[in-house]
Amino acid sequence: MPAEPVTALIVAGPTASGKSALALAIARHLDGTIINADSMQVYRELRVLTARPTPQEEVLVPHLLYGVRAAAEPGNAAWWRSAALEAMEAARQAGRLPILCGGTGLYLTALTEGLAAIPEPGPQARAEARTLLAEMGPQALHERLAAVDPDTAARLRPSDAQRIARAWEVWRGTERGLAAWQAEPLTRPAGWRFAAILLAPPRPELRAAIAARFAGMLAAGALAEVRALLALQLDPALPALRAQGVPELAAHLRGELSLAAAAERAVLATGRYAKRQATWLRHHKLAPDDRTHTIHARIACLGQFSERNIAEIFDFIRPAG
Numbered sequence: 001m002p003a004e005p006v007t008a009l010i011v012a013g014p015t016a017s018g019k020s021a022l023a024l025a026i027a028r029h030l031d032g033t034i035i036n037a038d039s040m041q042v043y044r045e046l047r048v049l050t051a052r053p054t055p056q057e058e059v060l061v062p063h064l065l066y067g068v069r070a071a072a073e074p075g076n077a078a079w080w081r082s083a084a085l086e087a088m089e090a091a092r093q094a095g096r097l098p099i100l101c102g103g104t105g106l107y108l109t110a111l112t113e114g115l116a117a118i119p120e121p122g123p124q125a126r127a128e129a130r131t132l133l134a135e136m137g138p139q140a141l142h143e144r145l146a147a148v149d150p151d152t153a154a155r156l157r158p159s160d161a162q163r164i165a166r167a168w169e170v171w172r173g174t175e176r177g178l179a180a181w182q183a184e185p186l187t188r189p190a191g192w193r194f195a196a197i198l199l200a201p202p203r204p205e206l207r208a209a210i211a212a213r214f215a216g217m218l219a220a221g222a223l224a225e226v227r228a229l230l231a232l233q234l235d236p237a238l239p240a241l242r243a244q245g246v247p248e249l250a251a252h253l254r255g256e257l258s259l260a261a262a263a264e265r266a267v268l269a270t271g272r273y274a275k276r277q278a279t280w281l282r283h284h285k286l287a288p289d290d291r292t293h294t295i296h297a298r299i300a301c302l303g304q305f306s307e308r309n310i311a312e313i314f315d316f317i318r319p320a321g
Contacts, residue, residue, distance in 0.1 A: 008088055008098040008192045010037070010112075010286050013199030014274035015103055015244065016209040020053055022199065023101040027061040033091035035084055036065040037102025037111075042080070043240045045071045045229050048222045050243060051213065062096065071229060071240035077110040078118075084111055088192065098192075105280045112194055112286060118181045121173020129169035133237050138164050149177035165237050196286035206274055211267045214245065218263065226250055244270045 009032070011023045023034050036042060040050040044067035052066050064087040069075050084107075088098040100108065132141050138161040145168055146153035152167045170178045201209070214222075226249040234241060241247075245266040252262035 008100060008194055010100045010108060010194055010196040012108060012196060012281055012286055013103055014277040015270060016206060016213050017199040017201050019101050019199055023099050024057055027099055030097050032097040032099040033062040033064060034099050034101050035087045037100045037104055037107050039075060039104040039107060040243045041066055042069045042075045043071045046240060046243055048217050048220050048225045049245045071238060072234055074239050077106050077115055080107050081110045081115055103277050105284055108286055109284055116182045116184055118170060119174050121169045125169040125173030128172055129165040130235055130237050133161055133165045141168060151179035152177045161237055162239055162242055198281055207271050210270050210274060214263060214267050223249055227253055244273060
């Protein structure tokens, strides 16, 4: 860790809001290194459906923590925080501006605010959670969780299979609920001084951008990507199997939906997810109040940056440097 706080930039926003394009523009102008802060873009099997930067974009400036884990190896906030701090320090040592780019709020606040020190629940508890989820389904497991850990269950949607399984394994493995662990004092925030840009495009244009992007993903091979992922025969509770678009295209490949119906459902589900992201990001600090800049303009979800917009953004960043 650096001895004195130094500046890093966060570019955050809901899915399809133009984060990657903006981060790339900033990195090219200010000698930046882009560090992934999206929980799904860490999986190497999901380049298309997670809208990872293209190989052509990755050669323009350094990109770190993209496609670094197998889908069979679930990432988590604690792992990402440690990896991100290493990547940020490497960027600093190279004389480059670390640019954290993503929309996974838990990852970003783990970096800026610290993280609850939850013990590892162990393989037996994890296996039990996955077995119960497969046998009972998320709603029934949520009901069972509510009986033993009501505080955590109250925070979770009954359909959120991944988080319900995580809560069950923590309760079984540590004999204490996840909510209780999260109420403990956090690990210390990272020793960096952050500035943040929050993209908040108008909702109708964000919905249109999501639909257009999903159509582009299909044209770019998203269906083949899901077919290859399913061929691995992984635990369906793994995060990569719940990535936006994967469940719907998997249903199409099983013959349960037409491609058009699968695409429609995926776009709707992604829109709901983007709404939750936007709400979360509005209500959580990513940087001190005077170091967060919110962009509402149309360019946010289209990646079209005028000279005025670029000048506005750079004028915001430079005083923090």
